[in-house]
Amino acid sequence: MKSILRLMALILCLALAACAPLNPRRETYDYRHGYRFGNCAADDNSDELFIVLTFSGGGTRAAAFSYGVLKGLRETMVTHKGAQIRLLDEVDLISSVSGGSFTAAYYGLYGERIFDDFENQFLKHNVQGDLAVRTFAYPWNWVRLLSPDFSRIDIAAAYYDEKLFNHQTYNGLAQNCRRPFTVINATDLSLGARFEFSQGQFDLLQSDLSGVSVGRAVASSSAFPGLLTPLTMQNYEKTVFVEPVWVDRVIRFDRDISPRRYKFAQEVRSYFNTVDRPYVHLVDGGVSDNIGLRGIIYSLMYPDVLISGDQRDVTESREFNLQRMIADHKIKKLLIIVVDAKPGEDVHLDKSRTTPGLVPVINAVASAPMANYSFETVQLLREYLKQRRSELRKAPDPFELKTYVMHLRFDLIADPVVRKEIKELGTNFHLPDEAVDLLIDQGAKLLQDSSIFQNKFLKDLKSQP
Numbered sequence: 001m002k003s004i005l006r007l008m009a010l011i012l013c014l015a016l017a018a019c020a021p022l023n024p025r026r027e028t029y030d031y032r033h034g035y036r037f038g039n040c041a042a043d044d045n046s047d048e049l050f051i052v053l054t055f056s057g058g059g060t061r062a063a064a065f066s067y068g069v070l071k072g073l074r075e076t077m078v079t080h081k082g083a084q085i086r087l088l089d090e091v092d093l094i095s096s097v098s099g100g101s102f103t104a105a106y107y108g109l110y111g112e113r114i115f116d117d118f119e120n121q122f123l124k125h126n127v128q129g130d131l132a133v134r135t136f137a138y139p140w141n142w143v144r145l146l147s148p149d150f151s152r153i154d155i156a157a158a159y160y161d162e163k164l165f166n167h168q169t170y171n172g173l174a175q176n177c178r179r180p181f182t183v184i185n186a187t188d189l190s191l192g193a194r195f196e197f198s199q200g201q202f203d204l205l206q207s208d209l210s211g212v213s214v215g216r217a218v219a220s221s222s223a224f225p226g227l228l229t230p231l232t233m234q235n236y237e238k239t240v241f242v243e244p245v246w247v248d249r250v251i252r253f254d255r256d257i258s259p260r261r262y263k264f265a266q267e268v269r270s271y272f273n274t275v276d277r278p279y280v281h282l283v284d285g286g287v288s289d290n291i292g293l294r295g296i297i298y299s300l301m302y303p304d305v306l307i308s309g310d311q312r313d314v315t316e317s318r319e320f321n322l323q324r325m326i327a328d329h330k331i332k333k334l335l336i337i338v339v340d341a342k343p344g345e346d347v348h349l350d351k352s353r354t355t356p357g358l359v360p361v362i363n364a365v366a367s368a369p370m371a372n373y374s375f376e377t378v379q380l381l382r383e384y385l386k387q388r389r390s391e392l393r394k395a396p397d398p399f400e401l402k403t404y405v406m407h408l409r410f411d412l413i414a415d416p417v418v419r420k421e422i423k424e425l426g427t428n429f430h431l432p433d434e435a436v437d438l439l440i441d442q443g444a445k446l447l448q449d450s451s452i453f454q455n456k457f458l459k460d461l462k463s464q465p
Contacts, residue, residue: 023202023233024211029240031318034199035170035209037093038318040177044089047330049080049461050322051091051337053180054293055100056374057222057286058341059427062099064123064436065341068443069408070107071115075444078461091180093320095196095292097285099427100339101184101221102164105214108182109168122164123436127429130163131156153219153228161215170197170217171210181320185285185292186220189230190277193267194288196295197221200319204271205280206236220282230281237274244268261302291340291374297381299323300388326388326401333402334385335457338378339443340409378407404457408446418442 032039055066073088080090096104102122107114161167173182184197195201197217202209220231250258250265270277285292299322325331385403392399413419422442425435447453 022212022216022231023205023207023209025234025236026202026206026208027240029203033174034202035174035177035197036199036318037181037320039174040179040181042092042179044085045092045179046081046090047092047325048332049090049335050325050331050333051087051093051335052296053091053094053104054291054296054336054338055094055096055104056291056338056340056342057098057100057284057427059099060123060127060429060431060436061422061425061427061439062339062341063102064431064439065408065443066096066100066103066339067114067118067123068440068445069337069339069447070103070443071440072444072447074115076448076458078458080461080464093179093181093183093296095183095185095295096221097185097290097292098222098224099341099429100292101218101285104182105184105218106164108173108180109165109214111178119436119440123431123440124433127159129430131159131429153223153231156223156228157213157216157219157231159215160218161213165214165218168214169210170199170212170214173214174199174210183292183295183320184214184217184221185289185295186217186223186231186282187285187288188267189281189283191267191270192288193264194285194294195280195282198319203241204268205233206238206241207234221285223282224284224286228284230283233280233282235271235274235277235280238272243272258302264298264302289374289377290342291338291377293336293338293374293377293381295320296322296336297377297384300326300381301384326392329399331401333404333457333460335404335406336381337406337408337447340374340407342374342409378405381405402460404452406447406450406452408443408450410442412446413442414449 053066053069056062058065070088073091074086076087077084078087079085094104094108103114103118106118106122186195186197187193188195197209197212199209202212216231219228223229223231247265247268250261251269254265255262271280288294299320301323322331322334326334382405385405389401389403392401410419410422413422418438421435422438425431425439431439
């Protein structure tokens, strides 16, 4: 009887602990506070050469591939503004989802240290096995899982905090904020829309991102539905933050003029309905955008639409606004590198008359729309930038903007044997060391072999005064 009572007491204690909000409430607003792009020091990083990286989902495969691109950028020396620099030092922003978020977050926190220990700490470590052990072999987690406020994603987040991120919160990132600004993306389950871990996004929850651990952000970004449960954030009643003025204007007048902007305004407004939405549930960022590019496109296309819960004039905002930087002629060369670890089409299904089973059908149904959406997103970006360059040349104050969009993906690998081997790798969080090495090598190689990179971008850099 005493044992049962002790067990019940333990369950109650752990359940109460789990009920504590993961995202603390914020009672004041200061646009100078928190993890915002405008609050991050540029140091020697020049806005004239602006580099954006996006890291896709895809488990360890994606993490290793994006890590290889980082190594390739580190090894690329260029002359910019009369000085020899590593191209990596000019990276301004990294946007990531799912597996790519591990690389992005680690680099955002530790910088150069990533090249010393990330391979052993994560890429070549059996993370998947560790999570299984913690879930099934730790009795106290069995007890905690009985609580409705504790789930498998809490186990994953605690593991990432302990083993990878040393229990760092966004307060550490905000206090020592340097470029590149790192945006970890998840998906708002109810909206099916991207949810980014930035203070601007958390303004909409009247919450302080500084109190959220980096491990939880990465866990939500990689919480693939069915494998991990959603991560729940509290959406607080608004006492300080008010609906941004642009939201009502867009909803009233832009429904037919700009359907994308209208939809985004509706999504923002939903966070101010705390009666129906007192909580926000987050899942894998790949569900809404598997290449982490949509936020970049929004920043380019809609300069007046900012993620913020403040009424201030947009000129006072410190949210990331690529369009405004271009309009102010701060950016002269814009390089966007999309690192896409999608596996490609499964042609093996078509080699047999046998009806595909449940697992391959689910994989195909999940991956095909995601791949098509990613392709269309990249094309949308290219078409918009082409149009924007033309507008700037014809403006009363003409301006020549150079843009370069690179879409690094496995089907660009020249060697058919290597390409086939990499495409067949799983999206789990445990790969053989040799596979990890191959992915890293190919990430750096695809970067260096890119015709856009070599024949346009680097060539233009050499020809600059």
